Amino acid sequence: MMKRASGWMFSLALACGGGSGETTTDTGTGTDPTGTGTDATSTDATGTTVGTDTTEASTSIAPTSTSDPTSTTDATTTSTTTDASTEPATDGTTTTTTGAVDPPMSLDDIVDGELELISDGHQFTEGPIWSPEGFLLFSDIPANTIFRWAEGEQAAPFINPSGNSNGLAFDLEGRLLAAEHGGRRLSRRVVGEANAETVAGEFEGNSLNSPNDIAVRSDGTIYFTDPPYGIQPNQQELDFQGVFRVDPQGQLSLIADDFDRPNGIALSPDETRLYVADTNGEHVRVFEVQPDGQAMGGEVFIDLQSDLPGNPDGMAVDSFGDLFVSGGGGVRVVTPAGQLLGTIEVPEQVTNCKFGDPDGKALFITAQARVYRIRLKVAGA
Template identity: 35%
Template sequence: MTTLYDTRDPRFRDLIHPNAQLVRIASGLEWAEGPVWFPASQMLLFSDIPAQRMMRWTPDGGLSVFRGQSDYSNGNTRDAQGRLVTCHHGTRSVTRTGHDGRVTVLADRGEGLRLNSPNDVVVHADGSVWFTDPTYGILSDLEGYRADPEQPGSFVWRIPAGGGAPRIVCRDFRQPNGLCFSPGARLLYIAESGISHDPGVPAVIRVYDVTGDGLSGGRDFARIDAGLPDGIRCDAAGNLWSSAADGVHVFAPDGTLLGKILIPEVTANLCFGGPRGNRLFVAATTSVYMLAVNAREPGQSAITS
């Protein structure tokens, strides 16, 4: 029997269901990434980056193509109005899709230069859009279009609420990747995935204090001991869930590794969702998996029986 959980701390048992089954809800993908759940439509969207498509999954309808030409979309999120916000490697941009289907470019340049290849994105409660901009999408023609970077580095950017030019809020990373706010958005967690191309870069998640429209006090929060951190999410209790080579690593708010959910493929990203908010969706290489957990994303109402 395949082991699903690796418990490192007794607190982990409060977050999982021992009898829950890991269900593969999508397969045959090239590189699954950027899952986001839309409660209003009971729909999961995610990217299949090299295939240049976005996929849709619903409990009743199963899997279908949401967008056939995605401009090599990667990370996705939703804003307070329930609109889709997406990072694209192909156009090196961040866009928003309105309820009418109209796509608006929120940013494709920063400080007068083309962005590298926006990777992951989150929206603050004030409406500002924060995104990471590593070079993965321009390193080859697999996930975008090979090109020389115009930016002098790989940064984390903030687009003001209501739009406008993005501004750099963090320069501390070789390849900033996943990011997420803590409950209440007092903290911002950012994954460093630079070890993918430089073994000297630590596979760490760093945490910053959110100070108005910027960040301060950066410090290491946790280290990934299998592969590297990519997509990350906080649950409503402030625990941090991170992708890794062997699955999903769950850390307490104090940085203690509580345990691991072992996934049979290299994991790229994850999100919470489902009809009651207590399903973990995991994008892992060629597949997307679903697992019942005792956690939900910040802002969701409590789970009741």
């Protein structure tokens, strides 16, 4: 079995100039998706299921993935062995696909299809999450709505109001967690129910800024980021932009307070690493997760400066531990050793990405007004 080099760091430093231009409100790159800074409230949000469709396009776009020209990977060692398997297709038939057996050595070992536009006509999309029930949920922050998309259907409003939700996740009981800009809280609800409860809304007597993204450990520990994107400067009560942890007993604690704009957050497959993107810093930092869920360290894992649209934002991890980081022209793919394999290019500025589809081998990508899907040879962690 082919193995990648490990134990060393690779940092890409392209020409600076793709900064966020961030003012005070969010997109992960500097514009306010709500247009208003959103209202601050500490009360529970309610949600209703509605059925108005949005415009959907089933457009396939020519492959746009590119290998990183600065990568040190030897072209003679980029092939990988794959196995063939028969899987159900979306139309009920079967199709033979290939799945990666060895860790990917290049984007050719990762990408297995064309970029497909699955939903359009939104205001600002974020927080994609695949449900085990077979559908995708994603946030439209300024629309104050969580949308639902399933194969063969148009995306339709699912929860409104959503508290101007950003990142979404499921807890161990299958309940929906939402990082709410408007509610300034981390909320939780049973999928399909109107009412949501507050998991975390303040720290040491002060309101949170505007929770942004979420990662959940297998023991129920919740990690989330809290930049000030969804509020105005005069609304900020904390004097820092933090990364937080909620333990399985519901106790909130601070992991780090030295970020500029903490944004996307993800765990490695073995849950020993916690990755956090700092959008304004244009890098991803890494923390070592302790058995009790505490996270230590926080050094820079990889520098992702770029003059292309977007800075590091939402992230996803595949089964090999590769990190998929939105920003810099699309989705950047980084190995656990910190080597940049290349970029899955997207025509709009990307805000987030998550694995999905029944086999876990699709990457769903939110990009401002649109949502895309691209089939991969690797599955999500």
